[in-house]
Amino acid sequence: MLFFSFFKTLVDHEVTIELKNDLSIRGTLKSVDQFLNIKLDEIQVVDEVKYPHLSAVKNVFIRGSVVRYVHLPANAVDTALLEDATRREAAAQANKAK
Amino acid sequence: MSFFGFNTTLPRDRAAHAPHPTQAPGFSQQVDAFAGLSGNSNEKADDDGYDFEDTYDGLGDKLDEGDDEFNDETFGGGNAAAPGKDFDFFGSTAKVANAINEEQLLYARGPKKPTQPAPPSYHQDHQPKAPSYAATTKPKPQPAPKHQVPTEIPELKPEMSIWNTTSPDATPAKNLSAHAAAHFSHFENSLQEPPPAQPSFSQPAPATRKYKSLEEVEAEILSKKQARLAAAQQPSQPQLPPHTQLNQQDGWPGRPVQGFPPHPQMQLQQPPHQQIELPFPPRNMPPPQQNQRPPQNDRTPEHLQRGPVPQPGPGGQLPFPQIPTNPQFQGNNIPFPMGMIPPPGPPGPQGPQGPQPPFVGMPPMQPQIMQMTEEERVKFLEEESKRLKRNHKIAQLSRYNGLMTPSDKNFITRIQLQQLVSVNEDSFNEDFYYQVYMAIRARNNPQQPLNQFAQTYLGQQGARGGRARRQDNHLLRMQQQVQRAVAAAKARPKASQLVLEGSLGKISFSNVKTPKPLLSIKKQDSTGVVEPGQKQAHAFAGIDRRSILAAAEDIYRCLLDLDSHERKHPGPSLTGQQPDANTIQWFEVRDALIAKLWRSMRIMEPIKEEPNALHPFIAILSVKKAKEAIPRVFRYIDLQQRITILTMITISLDQVDVIKDGRYAPDTLSLSNETKKKIEGFSQYVLPPLLSYVGDAQLDVITGLLGILLDRVNVLLLSQTQIGLAFLTMFTSRAEIIKQANQADDQGVLKWTQTYDRLFEVLEDHLLDIFPPHGAQVDDMYVWQFLASMAVGANMSQQQKMVAAVKDRVNDNVQASKTLPQEMGQHKLANTNLFLRALGLDIDLLLS
Numbered sequence: 001m002l003f004f005s006f007f008k009t010l011v012d013h014e015v016t017i018e019l020k021n022d023l024s025i026r027g028t029l030k031s032v033d034q035f036l037n038i039k040l041d042e043i044q045v046v047d048e049v050k051y052p053h054l055s056a057v058k059n060v061f062i063r064g065s066v067v068r069y070v071h072l073p074a075n076a077v078d079t080a081l082l083e084d085a086t087r088r089e090a091a092a093q094a095n096k097a098k
Numbered sequence: 099m100s101f102f103g104f105n106t107t108l109p110r111d112r113a114a115h116a117p118h119p120t121q122a123p124g125f126s127q128q129v130d131a132f133a134g135l136s137g138n139s140n141e142k143a144d145d146d147g148y149d150f151e152d153t154y155d156g157l158g159d160k161l162d163e164g165d166d167e168f169n170d171e172t173f174g175g176g177n178a179a180a181p182g183k184d185f186d187f188f189g190s191t192a193k194v195a196n197a198i199n200e201e202q203l204l205y206a207r208g209p210k211k212p213t214q215p216a217p218p219s220y221h222q223d224h225q226p227k228a229p230s231y232a233a234t235t236k237p238k239p240q241p242a243p244k245h246q247v248p249t250e251i252p253e254l255k256p257e258m259s260i261w262n263t264t265s266p267d268a269t270p271a272k273n274l275s276a277h278a279a280a281h282f283s284h285f286e287n288s289l290q291e292p293p294p295a296q297p298s299f300s301q302p303a304p305a306t307r308k309y310k311s312l313e314e315v316e317a318e319i320l321s322k323k324q325a326r327l328a329a330a331q332q333p334s335q336p337q338l339p340p341h342t343q344l345n346q347q348d349g350w351p352g353r354p355v356q357g358f359p360p361h362p363q364m365q366l367q368q369p370p371h372q373q374i375e376l377p378f379p380p381r382n383m384p385p386p387q388q389n390q391r392p393p394q395n396d397r398t399p400e401h402l403q404r405g406p407v408p409q410p411g412p413g414g415q416l417p418f419p420q421i422p423t424n425p426q427f428q429g430n431n432i433p434f435p436m437g438m439i440p441p442p443g444p445p446g447p448q449g450p451q452g453p454q455p456p457f458v459g460m461p462p463m464q465p466q467i468m469q470m471t472e473e474e475r476v477k478f479l480e481e482e483s484k485r486l487k488r489n490h491k492i493a494q495l496s497r498y499n500g501l502m503t504p505s506d507k508n509f510i511t512r513i514q515l516q517q518l519v520s521v522n523e524d525s526f527n528e529d530f531y532y533q534v535y536m537a538i539r540a541r542n543n544p545q546q547p548l549n550q551f552a553q554t555y556l557g558q559q560g561a562r563g564g565r566a567r568r569q570d571n572h573l574l575r576m577q578q579q580v581q582r583a584v585a586a587a588k589a590r591p592k593a594s595q596l597v598l599e600g601s602l603g604k605i606s607f608s609n610v611k612t613p614k615p616l617l618s619i620k621k622q623d624s625t626g627v628v629e630p631g632q633k634q635a636h637a638f639a640g641i642d643r644r645s646i647l648a649a650a651e652d653i654y655r656c657l658l659d660l661d662s663h664e665r666k667h668p669g670p671s672l673t674g675q676q677p678d679a680n681t682i683q684w685f686e687v688r689d690a691l692i693a694k695l696w697r698s699m700r701i702m703e704p705i706k707e708e709p710n711a712l713h714p715f716i717a718i719l720s721v722k723k724a725k726e727a728i729p730r731v732f733r734y735i736d737l738q739q740r741i742t743i744l745t746m747i748t749i750s751l752d753q754v755d756v757i758k759d760g761r762y763a764p765d766t767l768s769l770s771n772e773t774k775k776k777i778e779g780f781s782q783y784v785l786p787p788l789l790s791y792v793g794d795a796q797l798d799v800i801t802g803l804l805g806i807l808l809d810r811v812n813v814l815l816l817s818q819t820q821i822g823l824a825f826l827t828m829f830t831s832r833a834e835i836i837k838q839a840n841q842a843d844d845q846g847v848l849k850w851t852q853t854y855d856r857l858f859e860v861l862e863d864h865l866l867d868i869f870p871p872h873g874a875q876v877d878d879m880y881v882w883q884f885l886a887s888m889a890v891g892a893n894m895s896q897q898q899k900m901v902a903a904v905k906d907r908v909n910d911n912v913q914a915s916k917t918l919p920q921e922m923g924q925h926k927l928a929n930t931n932l933f934l935r936a937l938g939l940d941i942d943l944l945l946s
Contacts, residue, residue: 005532078535080726084661085531087654 002089006082007032007070016046016071017062023051025060036064165201172197511583646717649700650724656695657730663691692734699731701746713750715743720755722776725783732787740791741799747788748803751825752811756780760819762871777820785824792832797842801850804829804857813860817868823884830854831887858888858896865903882929886936897937904933912941 007029016026017038024047027040041059045051172194470478502510596605667684696702700714718724732740751757759773769777792800807813807825816822833850836842842850861868868884870876885904889897911930915923931941 001528002531005529008529008532009535078538081531081534081538083723084654084658085534087651087658088530091655091658 001034002085003036004032004034005085007036007038010072010076013073013076015040015073017067018069018071019062020066020068023054025054025062027060030059033064036067038062038064038067038070168197512586646721646724649698649714649718650721650727652698653695653718653724653727653731656691656698657727657734660688660691660695660734663688695731695734696739699743701742705749712753713746715746716750716753719747719784720776722779725779728784729787732791737791740787741795744788744791745803745806747784748807748825749810751807751822752815754780754821756821757816757819760821761815762818767871768876780821781824785821785828789828792828795832797833797836797846797850800829800833800836801846801853804833804853808853808856808860813857814864814867817861817864817884820880823868823880826857827880827884827887830857830884830891834887834891837891854891858892861888862896862899862903865900866907869907877925877929879929879932882932885933889933889936901937908934 010029011031013029014026015029016024017040018024023045025040025043025045027043030039030041032038039059039061043054043057043060045054045057048055598605663684700718703714705713719728728743732743735743747754756773756777760769760777762769768774804826807816807829813822813826817826833854837847837850865885869881870878885900889900892900908930911926915926917923918926927941934941934943
């Protein structure tokens, strides 16, 4: 749930989603769910010349499983908090494993 | 005797009736359905249980008892040879089927005997759902209700004929196909033999009704269609099964165009009719044929026209005005067939429909349209077609309305919500980052997070969402609903795991937190899953990097525990009030956690005597994350513990990595990147809490610390590093502040002055060495700060020594500032000025 929790804070920030088929889409993150499906608004394909058929698309829903990377806006990430969250997650996992 | 050889007589009647041969072939062994009740020498049970006379409808008497001689042939009699292994199942079955069909034909054709006078109380017993109607009507068991309503609708007739000509329990006839039924009805029509009224039939009336043949029916439909086309008001009809057509027709032709406006209630009722009309014959409400009636009914009071009043006969009376229009039945989709309530059927001429009136095939509205003016007609037709289109659309859309009952929906919702609720839900644990991030944001900017909360309405907001809630009522409601539902789902937890017998692992079910089901293999207990914290707490292996990192994580674990415990704060207790048990317990737990945190820092471990032995705390402090933890640790520990930390760092200052590596190696102009980062981290995270503590410390503490420093640490070495100078600056400037504020007694001041003199002695010949090497691209402000703090506390001669020592450096800076870009030059001058001001001078004097 860490990633879900994390991505929820990025709602309304601009992110770049790199898909497993090498398509990179930049847009405003509108919502994300527990499968890390992603809804983007006002999208722009990074390499527009290569994918002209996407130049008319304004918003997309991306299935979480096809995402390779999400480029984050650095200033929207609280790294110290993220570290803590990671620790908690790890602790929870360790507790569960027992 | 019945065809199948059922013994339909009660045991006590057996003597009176011609007994069926007990050795008869077929099913005679199992005949007596009531044998179980009565046969066990309890004759009275018959009277207590079902009274056969009451329940028997006399069907057995109507059966053709002839032709029994072929039973043996059909079913294989007792004297027939036992079927071999090559028994022809199909052939035998076919024989039986043929025999049954023949029997049915014969039966359907045969004249009906008046039934036995026994009232059909049996049926009433089994129709408890329609008690209000039971008094006036006799519900009948067939589940095909809508055909029961006598209408002019010809399509329905075939099956009606079945009911009319057969008794409800004559099951074979019931199962006939519609086609066959039509055939039979034709048959009967040709016979023209109106059967006598059968008051005992639960099924009403229509025994004497004359039924049209298939040809007549077709002709009627055709004429209707033509009439419609002539009226040009029927939108193109989709190809629908006959029922559909029927109901669609029902919808329109009888609309009260003839004077009075449609009754509002009637209008209201139409949608439900439309909704449920087609796909679910068993649930069907009577089609909206209350509107459809011959013109002579038009003046019937409105209240009689609505509701499931069946089409009256040509007599022009509505035979059952007392049937309530039951809005409940129409509103909710209770699958109770309205048609189960047949017209009470005053037996006799009224119920059954006589010959159809000659105009019955025509849409009744036709005359009204004729009377209209052209304009009105066009307008009316337009409206009508619009309405029809709309109704049709609604019907299409609402086809599946009511497919799920409310409890079905609840069930589904519960399942979905259970997916949302993990077993031991702690939203702060599961959604830690989001919750805290939003809390921080909310603190910084109260307005901002509203939007975010709205977008993740499922996020539990706790008390912090209070502002958002009030402002977003809709959101609030939805969230409350979700919360309630979640609480309900929590109340009945579901198993999160399935352990199959003999399997190595367990199968976890997915939920919203773990969308992918995991096969979690249970670890063997023998391998010993030791809690990492425990392990390290007992044995701190040494100062290898791995154990240092683990120890730092230990600190964080304690910090996180404390943080989450802090969130459970019971709230401030009122002053002067005895804290309640909860609060006391909370503080106890808190103290325990702090103690644990304190232990995890290993600061109390004894300092080893041998040189170069690194104290664990100092070792831990060498990693960045440990440095970052210091401010957070300082929030929880008390003053005594803070001074312990400060002392520990001070004592071991020359071992701290930022000091050890902080000196400029000969002939180098810069430190390594790693060291730079470390110094930065140390001054960013460790120094501020220490400074804040020192800022409140008493003079004797400062004196003591500086004394320790001078005793145990190589101050010269210290002075050549940024952090070391920062420490010295910290002590001297604090002491100076205390001195000038007159907060210390003379004794303390004297002690401090002695310590200061010692420091000055050590440093006075090496004042130039404290500067970073010439040409190093670093900000040397910290050096000037130190010099300034020294200068303030120095006496006259000390100040002169200092000026003499650093005069060159001051001049260098002044010169350099002239060649540098203005900003950097100004900065350099300002740095230098720090020192000059402390001496009571100013840089302007030098510049001018």
